[in-house]
Amino acid sequence: MFRAKPTFVLLLITFIFGLIPWIKAHNSSLSFCNRTCASKHGSGGLTLPYPFGFSDGCEIKLNCSATGKATVGEFPIQFVNGDGIRVNIQRKCNRSLKTVAQLFGPNYAPTANNAILLNNCTEAAFPCEIPSILVQTHFSSVSCSDSNSTISCYSERNKRAFIDLERLKKERKCEYLLSSISAESLNTSEAPVSLAVEVVELGWWLEGQCRCDVNANCRELVSPHGRKAYRCNCTEGFEGDGYKAGSGCRKAFSKCNPAGYISGKCGGTTRIVMLVGGIVVAASLTISLGLIMCCISRRCLKWKMRRLTKRHLSEATGNLNIPIYSFKDVEKATNGFSDKYRLGTGAYGTVYAGKLNCDEWLAIKRIRYRDADSIEQVVNEIKLISTVSHPNLVRLLGCSIDYGEQILVYEFMPNGTLCQHLHRERGDGLSWLIRLTVAAETAQAIAYLHSAIKPPIYHRDIKSSNILLDQNFRSKVADFGLSRLGMVETSHISTAPQGTPGYLDPQYHQNFHLSDKSDVYSFGVVLVEIITGLKAVDFSRPQNEVNLAALATDRIGKGCLDEIIDPLIEPHRDAWTLWSVHRVAELAFRCLAFHRDMRPSMTEVAAELDQTRRSRSWGNSEDNTCTPSSEVCSSSSSSNVSERPLNFHKAELAGRRELLTFGEKSHVNLAQHILRD
Known part of the structure; x- marks a missing residue:
């Protein structure tokens, strides 16, 4: 017994030391967060910033599809940013209402700026913050198998930050989740600034005390569960995710400039002597030579870019006969795009007043950069305006596409x-x-x-x-910008009608x-x-x-x-x-x-x-005055025709092509015009 004890202790120590690597590896696998979503073939891949990821070790776990797309449940994600998660919900008639629970996670939930569209409901719909005319406009084409099914809309009427899942299920005795509409200011007294159809905005948070970088601001929140939560955003001049556990915040430009080397913040004090010596020896040669080469290369690059831009525009628009201005000239004409010169702002850009090489004012439209479609719209507008000529169509006087900018110059309308x-x-x-x-x-x-x-x-x-x-x-x-040639559209079925609501x-x-x-x-x-x-x-x-x-x-x-x-x-x-x-x-x-x-x-x-x-001008005389009537407008001063407002009936409107027709051969023909039955 006494001799066996040292052997037993030795075996126990060996077993413990052998167990330590396994414990470390297990804890490491639990704390590891995979932030990259790749397809099953390993090609491509989407990488998300902290705190998002695709494994159990991530603070906010999302799903990764086989095609390398991020999803929330079965719903694909459009984008993720510091304020929310935008999820796409395609309209579908027979999708179970239970799937709406996939939008509610431990660290995310739909905000109150969403309106959930439901189908096949047994109770009457409550008033929705989105007008019914807009819901009907976007979803009237959805054909569901049940002819008695109706679209019901749910939105938070109280001043809540997030949608209440339990209340949604109780208030709406509905069977199916149809889709969703998101707005910037749905739950306020103001009208929605813009609507996003077939999407839902998810707000996200991290629970607990603020753990933000020193150069970040902490925004304190209250989660739908009533617990304290927060989000971090880097202050102005810094970039990054803003979290201590993430990449934190860093200056938008490199810190390692000459001042950083001299102060010892970059590379330590041992590099000061080498840096100063190199500057003294090479300064007289490199500065002069560099300035000369820089001027030459910039002039050549500018000349080549202008020729390339003009050639691309010519290829896209045919024979180009409009001047191309440099961005600097346009910037100078608008005083650096000053608000004092701003005429108005639309969906695709801002219009400024300015003068370019003349004393006449011009309207300068600076296209808001979005994606490749915006370039197509600019080229499309140049092409169409360049091919038409009418006194009541605005004239295009020039353009500029330097430095990635898209600018159109029109005649000024005072x-x-x-x-x-x-x-x-x-x-x-x-x-x-x-x-x-x-x-x-x-x-x-x-x-x-x-x-x-x-x-x-x-x-x-x-x-x-x-x-x-x-x-x-x-x-x-x-x-x-949205115009299209008729021959292109005759056989084309658009999946996304464009234009302005109401028109x-x-x-x-x-x-x-x-x-x-x-x-x-x-x-x-x-x-x-x-x-x-x-x-x-x-x-x-x-x-x-x-x-x-x-x-x-x-x-x-x-x-x-x-x-x-x-x-x-x-x-x-x-x-x-x-x-x-x-x-x-x-x-x-x-x-x-x-x-x-x-x-x-x-x-x-x-x-x-x-x-x-x-x-x-035809009916100036008293004998030829004409009043609105349901039957005849007579030129006789003794006419007893009623002057009641026009009252149109569907049967009448469907059967006639023209109403109140006048002769153009004499100034007194106003006496004869007839409403056709």
Whole structure:
């Protein structure tokens, strides 16, 4: 027994020492975080920053598909940043509601800026923060097998940061998860700034006390579970993930400059002597030679880049006959793109005023950099504007694509946009005659694009903010970035209709087929804006009146146009004004027909607006005044025709092609115009 004890102790010690490497390896595997998602073939790969990863050792674990794509459950991730995770939820009728739980993890959950769309619900839908017209517009084309199924919308009505999963399941007795819509300010009193369809925004957090880098700010949060949480962001001038356990924060530029070497922060004090000696010996030779070579190389590079840019533009646009400006010239003309020179900001860029090699003001549009599609839109706009010539189309005077910038130079319109004047953002408002003239000139420009150009050009973004006014309030149509040639679209089915909400053709959303009648519908909305002075989409109006097109067709169809006419027009000031307002309203009503075959062509629209505008000079005498009537507008002063507002019926509108037609051969032909049955 006494002799066996040392042997037993020796075996025990050997076993313990042999166990230590296994324990270390096991703990290492538990704490290791794989932040790279590669395909099963090992090609490619997506790498995420701290605290995200794809293994159990990661603070926030995401899934990695076989194709090398990051997912949350079965839903693919579009991107991950310091504020949230954007997940794509394709619309699907028979997806179980249980799958919504995949969006709720230990460290992430959908924010209150989302609206969850559900299907096949047994309870009536509660009010949703997103107007029903927008939900119907984006999801009306979804055909589910159950004909009685309805789309229900759920959003947080309380001031919560995240969606309550349990409340979602209780309040909505629904069977299926259809999709989701995300907005920047869904749960506030303001209207949503922008909507993202078929996506959901997930907010993420780390629980516990702040563990941020010294050069990072800590944003304290409260998780949906009620526990203390936080996120870190590097302060200005630093970059990185911001966490102590991650890469922390580092200066955006290299610290190892000459000052860093001299101070000993880079490389230590042993390198000071070598650095100073090298500078003294080589300074006189390298500085002069370097400056000379730098100037020569920059001039050569600039010359080559300008030739290459011009050649690429020429290849893309055919015979290029517009000047190309350098970025420095454009920057100088706008005083460094100063806000004092800013004319306005749109979805694709900002427009500035400036002077380039002349005393005339120019409009300089700086495209906001997005992706390769933005370059295609710039080249597309240059190509289309360079091939058209019409007094009511804005002229392109030059461009610049230096240093990765995309800049277009147009003629300057001193009176801004029609939208600014209609909505009282500029000036004291427009008289009815100016509004009618602007409408007629705009219609002529669009009709020119549809009929005089072969193949025709479809603008795709007709709206009041794209109608510019010169010093004489003559209109010019601008922004051809979304335009397409008709021959390209005849056989093409678009999967992503583009344009501005409130102006989009509803049938374009249904069958994704673009035609000239899509521009007609958008122009119909502009006509209603001209008559009412209201915005195309305004969330401050009652829910059933948010969409101006729907509001106008309802009032015009009921014969209640007077309820929405802009008081500044003063329609009852004389008979011609009242008659012409009603005639333009009837024309807008036809342009806004749901079925595109019921809409007039832009050529017909332009002709009718031009007739209406010219009729003012024809009907100046008292004997020839004309009032709106449901039957006949007579020139006799003894006429007893009623002056009630136009009341249109669907049967009448479906059976006639033209209304209130006038003779153009004499100034007294206004006496004869008939409403066809």
